[in-house]
Structures are given as C-alpha cells and as structure tokens.
Amino acid sequence: VTFLCLPPVSFLLLPHALALWACTRSCPSRCTCTQEKSCSVLCDRINMADLPKEFPCEASSINLDKNNLKFLSERAFGTLPSLKSLSLDHNNISFITPGAFKGLPNLVELKMAHNEYIRYLHTRTFTSLKRLVRLDLSDCNLFSMPDRIFIEQTALKELLCFQNNFRRVPGAIRGMENLTHVYLERNRIEAVAYNSLLGLTSLKYLNLQENRINVIHDEAFKDLQQLENFYLNDNLLAELPKQAFKGLSRLKMLNLGGNLLTNVSKTWFSDLVELEVLYLDRNQLCFIEEGAFENLTSLITLHLNSNNLTALPFSVFQPIYFIGRLYLFRNPWECDCSLEWLKEWMENYKLVRDIPCASPSSVAGLDLSEVVYARLNGTCVDPAELNLTTALPDNPTTENKFNILISKLLQQELKEDLVNSTESFRNGTLLDPAESQVSGGYNGFSTGRALLVLLSMYLIQAETGPH
Template sequence: MLLCLSVFLKMNLWLLLTLAALAECGHQQSGSHPCPDLCLCSFPPSGAEVVCSHNSLSKFPSDGLSPNTTQLSIQSTNLSGVSASHLSLLPYLKKLQLYHNNLTSLASDLLAGVAHLNTLDLTGNQLVHLPARVFSRASLRSLVMKNNLFEKAEADWFPLNSSITWLDLSGNRLSNVSAAMFQRLPRLENLDLSDNDLQDIQQQTLGDLNHLVTLNLAGNKFLSLKPATFTHNLKLSRLFLQENRLQELPATLFQGLTHLELLLLNQNQLRFLPAGLLDETKAGFRVILTGNPWKCDRKMEYLWKWLGEHPESVLFLQEVTCDAPEALKLKQVISLTDHQLDLMKL
C-alpha cells in the first residue's frame, strides 16, 4: 500500500513539474514574441505574420510589431492613416493588406522602407487620388485597389517597366484608362477593370500588354468594341465581357486569340454574332451567351450553325434562347430549323 502511494506521489510530482516547465516555456516564448494589442500574431520560420481586425483599432499598431514581420493584415478597422515611418519598422515585409479601413490618402514615400514588398491590397477604402511615384519604391507584383473611389488611374503612379503582374482596379468610378499607364506595366498577366464606368477602349490602349492572360471588363458600359482592341494580347486565356451593353461585335475581334479558353458574353444586348467571330477557338474553349436578346432570323445563321457544331463549348446551352420574333420567343436557338430562320429562300 505504501509502495503504491509512493509511486502515485512521484507520478503526480513529475506531472506537476512538467506542467510548470511547459508554462514557463510558453511564458518565455510569448515574451520573446510580443504582439500588438487588438492583433493576432503567429511566428512561422519565414517571419512573423500579424492580423489586426478589431473595429476599435484607429492607429497603426506600431507597439509590439516584430521587425521580422513578413505579412501584415489590417482589415475592417477605423485606421485612417499609414505613414512611411510606420512601415519602416518592417524592413522584411512582403505582403501588406489594408482593406476595408478608412484610408483617404497615401503618402508618396509610403513604400520607401519596404523594398521587399510584393503584394499590396487596398480594397474597400476611400481613396480618390494618389500621389505620383507612390508605387515606385517596392518590388510590387500584385496590387489590388478594388472598391475605392478612383475616377482616374494615372500613369505616374508607377515606375517605368513596373514588375506588377496582377492589377485589380475593379469597383471604382473609372471612365477611361490610358495607354500611357499600361506602357509602364508591360509584365501584366491579370488585369481587372470590372464594375467601373468604362464606355470605350481605344485600339492601342492594351497594345503593350503582351503577357496578358486574364482580362476582366465585366460590369461596364461598353456598347461596342473596336476590331483591334485585343490585337496584341495574343496570350489571352480568359476574357470577361459580361454585363455590359454590347449590341454588336466586330467579326475580327478575337482574331489571333488562339489561347482563349473562357469567354463570357452573357447579359449584354447582342442580337446576333458576326460570321467568323469564333472560328479560331480551339478544343477546350468555353463560352457563356445567356441573357442576350437573340433575334432569330437570317443573321442568326452563323451562331446557330456554330452552336450545332460546338455544343460542348457552350455553358448553359439550353438557356441560349430567342427573344424575337414573337413566334420563336424563348425557343432554344440550337433547336431551330433552317425553315424557322427563313434560310430556305436564300
């Protein structure tokens, strides 16, 4: 009995000592890695990662930030300002997310002390204007400025020969974009200009974007596009033109786009497609055509035949229906006969 009691006491003493050691280790570890108030921090081998998402946060969380921080996310707070001196505390910063705050401006030297920064996300602030050269001090590759209040996108924001490959300006108030800006962004692979007020793109605007793979122009106010709009974007794989006001398309609009895999034309005002428009598409190509007021007459012949030859290429094929004439309203285009399209008399 005494032997069992002795063993029990030794085991519990060992357990207490172990727990005490773990607690002390945890205390030391926490003490060696301070974290700002109202933030959460983790410390992987690659460097500290900090997330601050408390709505009572109104100042940059300088106190407690590790100089080894590589990722900082300040989101959904009342932060209204960030300065170069704040960011200079983080010389190894690679990813900075400042979305859904109250930022109204940025300093021209904001990124002067973060030469390694490659990702900057400014989504959901109140930015209207930016100073010249604001993005010239860092090796940015991804820049997101969606859902702000920009009416213009300026070329002088960027350095010559910028390293940016991903640019998102969606959800702003842009009424035009200039070739001069894109001349400074020759490495762009992904460009999102959706949900703006764009009505026109000049033929040479995208001319320097030879590496462009994804282009999103959805949710704008385009009535038409010029024949040579995409002439120099021969690597385009995904092109989003949905939810505009497109009434017709040039027959040569997609000429040379042999890498095109996904094309969205839904929710426009298209009544027919011109002969040859989709002739250069390859195996694996997919298109969405729903939500257009297709007029099922002789001008529909090209699309009707193309649908019959490539039904596997059309997503929501059964929803591609006639809007006119009244006798064919809501009839599936692919089900039409040459008699219904009045082709027998040709």
Template sequence: MFVSGVRTDFLSIHPARRNTRKETTWTTMIWLLLLGIFVSSTQSLGCPAGCVCNDDTFVVECEKSKLDVFPIALNPAIQRLVLKNNKIKTVDAALHFYRDLQYLDLSNNHLVSIPQGSFKDQEKLQELHLNKNKLSVVNNRTFTGLKSLTVLNLRENFLDELPKDLFYVLPNLEELNLGQNRISKIDKNAFSGLHSLRVLYLDDNLLSAVPTHSFSVMGNLAELHIGLNEFTDLKSNAFAGLGKLSVLDLNGAGLPNISESAFHGLVGLRTLNLADNRLRVIPTAQLSHLPRLEELTIGQNQFITIEANAFKGLSNLRKLDITGAQELEKIEKGAFSTNLNMETLILASNRKLQMLEEGSLVGLPNLRHLVLRANAIKTVSESLLSWNDLKVMELTDNTIHCDCQLLWLNKLLLKKNLTNIQCASPLQLKDKPLKMLRADDLGCSFSDPKQQAIMVTLGISAAVIIGLLCLFLFRYRQRVREALKDYKWNRAAISRKEHEYQKTFSDDEYIMRNTQSHMKPIPVTEL
C-alpha cells in the same frame, strides 16, 4: 499489585500516548487537506468546458466556448491555441505560462487594449490573429518579444493612426493585415524595420492619398492591397520604392484620374485591380508602363467605349476582366489587337453592351475562355473570332435573337458542348435553348450551310454579270445602235431581192417547176 502496577504504568504513559494521538490526528487532517487541494487542482487542470484539447499534437481549440478570461489551466506545452469567437476582454499574465506557442488566434473577441509586455515570453510565436476586436491603440511596445512573428492580423479594429516605429520589433514579419480600420494617418517611419514584409493590407480605411513616403523601407513587398479608401487621384511615382511588387489591388479606391506616370517603376507587376473606380476612359498610356502585366481587372468604371488598341503595350496580358461596367456600350474593332497572349476574356454584366464590332476579337490566337454573360448582346458574328479554339464560352443571360444567322452557333454548341444559350426573341422561341433548335426553327431556307453559301455565291455572281453587261451596253450604246441599224437595213434589202427574184417567174411556171421537181420517173417496160 500487578494489575495496579500495570494500571499505574498505563496511567503513567497515557498522557504521552494522548499527545501522540493528537499529533497523528492533526497530521492526518493536514494530509487529507493537501490531498483535497491536490485532487481539486487536478480536477481543474485540463480542457475547459467547450474546448477541444489534444495533448498529442499540442493543439487547443476553444471556439465559441463563452470564455471571458484567458484560460490558465491548459497544458503548458501547447503550440497552437485557438480562442476565437469568445468574450475575452484582455490578454493577462496567463499567457506567460505558454512559452511554446507558435499560433495564437484571439479573433472576434472583446479586446479593447493589450497591456505592454503581454507577448514578452512568446519568442516562438509565428502567427498572431487579433482581428475583429475593439483595439484602438497599439504601439511598438505592444509587440515586444515577438521576434519570430511572421503573420500579424489586426483587421477590423478601430485603429486610426500608425505611429513611428510601430512594427520595428518585428524583423521577420512577412504578412501584415491592417484592413478595415479607421486609419487616416501613417507616419513615414511606421513600417521601419519591415525588411521581410511581403504582403500588406491597407484596404478599407480613411486614407486620402497613397502613403508613398512610407513605402520606401519595404523593398521586398510583393502584394499591396490599398483599395476602398478615399483617393482623389494617383500621382506620379505613387508606388516608388516598390520595385518588386507583383500584385496591386486598387479596387474601390474612388479614382477618377490616374497620372500618366503613376505606375512608373512597377516593372515586375503581374496583377492589377482597378475595378469599382470612376474612370471614364481606359488608362492606356498609364498601363503601358506595365510590360509584364498578366491579369487586369477594370470593370465597374464609367467608360462607354473600349477603343482600338485600348490595352496597347500589354503584350503579356493573359486575363482581362471587364465586369459590371454599367455605361459600356461598344467594343471597337482592334480593341485587343496587341494582346496576342490573352487566354481569358471576361465581358460580363455590362447591361448596355450590345455591340461587338466585326473584328473586335480577331487576332487572339491563344484565347480559350470567353465569358459574355449577362450583357445586352442580340447576335454574334461567326467571323468575330476563331470559335473552334475555345474551351469555355458563356453567352447566358443575353437578349439573343435566334434566327438563321445563328445556325453556325447552333451547330458549334452541339459540336463543342459549350454553355447553353437561351433565345430571348422572337416570341415563339423565347426561353428555348439554341442548342435544341433545328434549322427550320431558325427560319433557314437550307439546312446545309454549304448550300446556302453556294446559293449566295451564285446570286452574287449573277448580279455581277448583269451589272457588267448593263455597264457594257451603256458605255457602247452608240455602236450597238449603229450595228442594229445595219442589221435591220441588210435584212430589208435581202427580203426585197428575194421578192424580185420570185417575181421573174409566172405563177403557172412556178407551179410547174415545183411539180416537176417532185415527180418521179415511171419505168417503161418493152413489150
């Protein structure tokens, strides 16, 4: 009974236990499933393959990681995210997870477009680099939400137009790079709202004229890079409204002409690059409107001569670079006579430049760096400038003819330890360092320059004295002739008188007189 009772009790409760077991099993399965999901999700969180993540500094770098989508499983607190050199094609919703970003680099990817509102949650973002992509169109909604952005880099894309109010939503932007695009049209209000902009790159585009009408809203602009375009000239007041501009880069702008008032209003300009244009003369009058200019680069143009006072008015000029002027042949005396504050002068790679006139570099008391590299200079005069004040001097890669005229330079190289100079001629000295040559090697008669100076002085003095004597004799030749006649007549008369005086004595008497005059008296002794 007991057993049967027990069994009966067991059987009576078994269905309930069986249900409990089923519930426990399902619960366990659910928990295992959730655990698996959690584990798998935990494994997916963190650094993607090829990335470097630092949770202490909140920096993630995924350079050349072969990513084709924006990573979604990174630490939401990251502040600096570098995704350059990947294959990302679009900026998707994943960006919204990273609201603390301050720096985002998406350069050198495959971005074709950016959906509107992609950056609406990036209120802390300060730098955005989208350069080296395939962006062809952007508008003012593209950058909505980037109210803290200070640097925007859109270089090397396919932008061809800047529409109205494009950057209006970026009130704190300080640097904007639009270089190496295909921009040919800029709306006059394209830069509206950029009151804080300090640096603007518009170089290497398809602009046919300086977009003067677009500059007026950027009164605080300090640097403008607008070279490598297709300008035909610079018109008057081309940079109106940019009174605080300090750096202007017009390198490779294709300029054959510059209006006399093109730089009017740029009273604070300190650095100007006019290299690689088509200027046939130094624009002296145009440059005179830049009284505070300190650095000027003007090589790779087509001028043949740098005339006297070519840089008149640039009293604060400290550095002048004339490199690669393929037609430049001559620098006239006084070319830099008004540039008394010049410290660095670079005249390099001007393959036809062989003449530096006497005095062309005179009057530069502050000159410390002189570069005359890779020209066609054969000799250098000691009186060209004050050589002892130089700290750096380069004369390499010239056609230097080493002779006694360069003995002073030989001694200067030893004394100052300046850049070495190799001889190009004569043949026996070819490729030999000037510093290592002796006075005899240079064909000098006297090794001491003082002796040479003394001999030259004596030679000149003797020539002057002889010349004056000849001039005196020629001028007073009549008097000299008469004096000589009188002298000869008097001498002839004296000779005749002596002859007559001697004739008054007979020969015997003359002999007797001479004998008596030479005879001594003989003393007589008395006996």
C-alpha cells in the same frame, strides 16, 4: 540557463522543452502561447483595450485580432527580433504613432484590416519594416496615403487596400518593382492615369473592380508586362484607349464585365496571345468589330452574356476555333439566317447553350437550338413572321414550293383578316377573290392573294423556263 532550472526531461527533448519554456515564460496575461514549429502568441477575442507590456522575445507570430485596441505608441511591441507575422485585424485603431513598429526588423507580414477609424497614415508609419512582404490595410477608412510611405519597404510584394476611400491609385505604389499583387477593389477610384502604375514591372495580379473608373489614359498599363490577372469589372468605362492593353502578353484573365462599353474594338486585345479567360458580360455591347478576337489564340472562355447583342457574324468569330466555353445568354438575339452558323456550331461542339431568340416574332422565346432554318434553292430563308420553323424538303419540287408558299400566304391572310375583324369565311370555306369583290368590293382581293398569283406565275416560269 542551467539544467537545474528546467523540469526533468530527456536529453533528446531538451531543445523543444527549452523553446517551449522560453515561449511561455513571458506569455501575456489572458493570452495563449504555443510552441509547435515556432513560438505563437494568441491574444485574439479577449476584449483587450491596451497592448501587453511584454511579449515573449522568441515570438514569431502574434495574433491580436478582434480586440478593442485604439492606439499604437512608438515601439508599441518592444523589441521582437524573431517576429515574422503580426495581426491586428478587427480592432478600433484610430492612430498609429510614427515608429510604432520599430523593434520588429524581421517582420514579413502585417495585417491591420477592418479598422474603420484609421483615416490617416504618417509617412513614417512603417519605419524600420525593411523586410515586410505582405501588408493588409483593407476595409479601413483611408482616403489617401503619403507618396513616400513605402520608401523603406522595397521587399513588399503584396499590398491589400480594398474597401477604402481612395479616389486615385495611391502614388505610394509607383516604382515598387517587387510588388506582385495589388488589391484596390471597392474604393472610389475615378481614373487610371498614364503614371498611376509606373514601374510595377513585377506585378502579376491587379484588382481595380467595383470602383468608379470612367477614364483610362493611353499607355496606363505599359509597365505591367508580367501581369497575369486583371480585374476592371464593375466600373463606369464607356470606352477604352485603342491600345489599352498593349504589351500585356502574359495576361491570362481579363475582366471588363459590368461596365458601359457599347462596342469591342479589334485593337484592344491584339497583344493578348496568352489570354485564357475574357469577361465582357454585363455591358451594353451591340457591336463587335471584325478581327476583335483574332489574336486570342489561347482563349478558353469568353463571356458575352447580358449585353445588347442581336447578331454575331461568323466573320467576327471565325478565328476562335479553340474556345472551350462561350456564354451568350441574356442578349436580344435576332435569330435570322446570320445566326445559322452559330446553331450548327452549338450542335457540333456542345460548347455553348442558352441563346434565347428575341426576334423575328415567329421564333421569339425559342432557343436558337430549336429554330429550323428553311432552304430555298440552297439558300437559307429567314424564319417568317409566322410561327413556322419547319424546313422545306431536301429536294423541293415546284409543287412543294408552291404549296408551302400558298400555306404561308393563306395563314398570313387569315391572320390579317382576324385582326381587321372582317368576315373571311362563308360556311367554312375561304371566299375566292371574285366572291370577295362582289360582296366586299376591291378590299376583298387581299395583298396576300395578289402575291399568291404573282408567285404562282413566277414558280411556273421557273419550272418550265422561258418560252
């Protein structure tokens, strides 16, 4: 190219002008070609049914999104040695000829998401793309991929295949030691076999959420020693291998929410010393084994909401001194004395709230923070089956104890009498046992009053001591 072929420009602008002219001289009809840092070809949203015959040789990126492309022939794009990014999202591609991407030796990113008619890929579909780093095949209609389809893509780091129809983890990814991110969510995967993820020694992100996984084999994750973010939520897992996450010492986030788990084993998380966020929400948990969380020394957030938990013993939770946020709502909590420690923890650290009580009935509907635990001789007393949550005095005398017990028993008796529809009052005064016997027989002397007499004797004896 001589200077006479170019528009008059200053010498300092010549390199940019040369690049701009080179980028635009063979720009496809109806497309836009721009030169900023590099030559970009924009052919998106123009209802294109066939690929242009020619692209600028200098093109570094081509956008063909949201067109009506249906077929990619061999060497569909010619020879484009500078092309780094190619996007074919939202087309109607149904067949890709083996070798369609030949002539693109430096392609780094290939996007073909949202092509619902792609059901099959040939083993040689990606032949010659030896420098490919990122491949997006999401939301197509793929049922499987040939095991050797990525034989030349040794540099591949990110593989996006979410929202397809895979029933197993594609064997094609096995042994790909440079993969760092794999997206397989919203497929139909039913199991993770012992060899499904072999050789993925650099993997940092794995998403298997919203599949149908109900089985995970022993040591299925043993090679994922660099894994940091792991999504297994919204599957059908009712149980896990004892050493399910053994060796995942770099894991920072684990999501097991939305499964069918009924218990938490103390062996599951023993190696997760760097775990910061753990989701166990939306399961059917009713039991957490003591020691289940004791090695989670980096844990910041724990989600236990929306389960069937009624109790959370202090012995289970004791090692978690460092947690920043604890989610416990939507569980049928039994707010008896076993949860008194949790109420104190709530008040002292302000790291948890919304713990609605389901039982006992006297506190049902209250938040744990509103429950007042009574103490008798220094021992916590469970909330009675009455709507009473007022604590005893700090140093209750025998008279105080006696009066409180009388009050509770009389209220209980009144409650029973009303339920049984028996006449309990005469002129506004409660009948005494003698009158009740005269007017109503033995039934008038209620269990409550009998207990009242016994308790009176017990408290007097406790106050005066044995004679």
